[in-house]
Ligand SMILES: Nc1ncnc2c1ncn2[C@@H]1O[C@H](COP(=O)(O)OP(=O)(O)OP(=O)(O)O)[C@@H](O)[C@H]1O
């Protein structure tokens with residue numbers, strides 16, 4: 135039996151985990167499931183693609199590939215631009231939409247609004263870029279054998295490495311800095327956070343920035359790995375939610391672990407059952423989870 | 437107890453839903469250095485009153501002055517920054533943060549240079565906490581949590597410390613310990629406003645007591661006088677009877 | 684000329700009124716009971732496919748050949764969807780609001796996959812054709828055909844509206860309102876509250892199934908792509924714009940949004956060059972999404988001011 139699904143699932147799971155961090159934190163702070171989070175991933179991927187395209191156009195020639203990877207410095211810079219702009223988009227959504235509705239105390243209308251925002255963003259992306267897929271690179275990657283039937287492309291290895299670096303950075307940010315402590319505190323108990331002297335609105339803004347940036351990174355990497363489509367983020371939504379709930383709402387390590395579980399399960403489904411059922415995996419896990427442990431496995435939901 | 441007034445609440449109205457006042461015209465004054473206990477039957481609005489002072493409950497009318505600053509338009513975190521400390525009755529520590537992180541978080545409103553010293557100062561008051569700073573607050577026992585919650589409020593050296601039933605759910609020995617700690621805190625010059633069900637213990641510590649019924653103060657007096665008042669016992673047994681005759 | 688307009692008008696109204704039935708179902712779940720269903724498309728799809736499978740002639744491409752008379756198909760579609768809602772509700776209604784949203788969303792994704800992948804049952808991506816239409820024999824006389832269809836759907840909407848109005852004034856409806864607006868009442872009812880919620884969820888689901896069946900028999904052809912999350916979003920927009928909580932709002936919202944949709948769609952077909960039409964339709968959806976957000980921000984009670992009580996937070 136080939137263990138290929140372990141490699142594929144780990145990378146996909148890490149990307150789901152990156153995206154789920156924003157979901158789980160804003161969920162915990164604002165008490166609502168943001169259906170527009172997937173679109174932040176798509177938006178990020180399209181920004182990264184546009185920026186790297188622009189950089190190549192400016193240079194007048196394609197940027198050279200770095201070593202065995204298809205990822206060029208232009209793509210990396212594009213990813214950075216995507217993180218910044220998507221953070222801005224997240225802040226904008228908060229300012230224009232979520233903050234006003236949250237102020238009214240009707241948490242569930244936030245969900246409806248995010249549903250509308252998701253649809254609007256997705257359609258705007260389709261309007262701007264059409265629904266045909268885009269690719270960061272047309273290069274074919276030669277896979278490396280790792281034994282036990284596992285083959286990975288250099289790009290996959292690079293992305294796993296990049297993700298681990300990002301996760302380390304988040305870990306340091308969240309555990310070692312005042313901003314990180316503040317985010318964890320507001321995620322656990324916004325009222326107490328205000329009593330302790332935190333400006334909860336600012337911390338929520340900071341969380342949108344981080345969640346948006348990470349979503350953009352995940353979207354860009356998913357785009358490098360497969361392709362960029364207007365629907366790509368929306369298709370990630372169920373895995374993101376499942377990972378966040380699996381890990382316990384508000385828990386960052388939980389979101390990552392939950393993401394890896396979902397990623398592995400999806401990859402196993404693709405390998406052993408069939409790719410056409412992949413999209414149902416996250417739903418099945420979610421249903422099982424809600425039946426068995428409505429409070430999540432790894433963390434404790436508020 | 438002739439200190440300057442530090443906190444003045446005047447005809448405050450507070451509640452959770454528009455048109456449904458829970459605190460209904462309550463007034464009180466805290467003088468520097470004193471300990472005042474707010475007493476009253478269940479549902480009298482004691483918790484709502486101090487939450488309103490802390491900025492957690494809407495206050496459609498009335499006034500709250502802290503050292504000449506009008507607190508009413510300020511959000512909760514700004515009131516904290518002005519020296520108003522508050523220890524809620526439950527969920528008063530961040531269970532997913534370590535003891536030290538709870539304190540560091542609170543110290544964030546101090547100038548960066550003074551934070552470490554402030555944390556050391558407060559830890560010296562609570563040896564139990566100082567022994568295991570990396571422990572998650574969620575793993576602490578009820579008494580230790582209460583200590584951490586108080587320590588967290590003290591880190592920023594508030595002028596006023598408000599506590600909601602700090603003795604609730606603690607064993608008699610721990611209650612004594614908490615109240616002894618409050619005495620030491622007052623000795624440092626911090627004014628204390630205390631909500632308590634434990635009338636005897638509270639009045640033993642407090643200089644004055646205020647009895648809240650139906651969202652408004654109904655008795656007020658020096659602790660010794662209140663303890664001697666035979667009407668007070670009846671109040672706690674028959675809160676409803678009192679409400680009928682009241683206003 | 685006027686006959687063409689009339690037959691277009693009846694076509695338009697029939698489509699809009701089929702949406703109105705979906706809206707009435709959602710209003711029963713959300714507006715009246717506060718149950719947050721983001722899987723409307725899934726329930727609509729179940730009703731459509733059940734009715735289609737039961738009424739179509741035999742085909743090698745999908746399960747079928749039962750050839751039932753169409754009203755029986757509609758009934759079966761509604762009943763099957765109600766049953767399905769009962770199952771989904773039993774699993775999820777005890778969850779928190781937002782978990783219910785996520786689970787129903789996932790349910791719709793799963794249903795769509797089943798429709799797409801269980802080819803022997805559903806015809807897979809090719810869908811099901813030759814679904815019998817009411818008044819099929821009049822198909823060569825568009826006006827009569829259109830008016831006949833309109834009469835059926837309009838009567839149904841009227842009957843459903845009156846029934847739902849009665850229901851919400853009945854003791855049953857009063858209990859629902861109590862549950863929706865007052866947590867303590869809900870708690871006091873305990874297990875019974877859960878039963879009332881479940882009944883409302885199943886009934887609302889049944890209406891969605893019925894609406895799905897009607898749509899299917901009106902167009903004569905269905906495919907999995909008809910039941911994407913866009914449909915859910917459309918129905919939600921109709922209800923919010925009409926004013927959730929009000930049955931009249933649900934119907935007006937469906938008519939209003941469908942009119943906007945049809946008008947902008949028509950404008951795109953007429954004025955936008957063919958190669959840009961796909962993009963223009965995307966803009967159309969974006970505009971509706973934006974409209975939904977604006978209504979939520981500026982007129983949370985809906986455009987027509989029919990809602991008396993604020994929706995629960
Ligand atoms: N979050 C809330 N939302 C709505 N009503 C509330 C809330 N908290 C308290 N109340 C209501 O306000 C009234 C007063 O509550 P409050 O907690 O202030 O009383 P208390 O004097 O502190 O009582 P206890 O001695 O039981 O702590 C009660 O009737 C209670 O039901």
Ligand SMILES: [Mg+2]
Nearest residue numbers: 482483484525
């Ligand atoms: Mg209380």
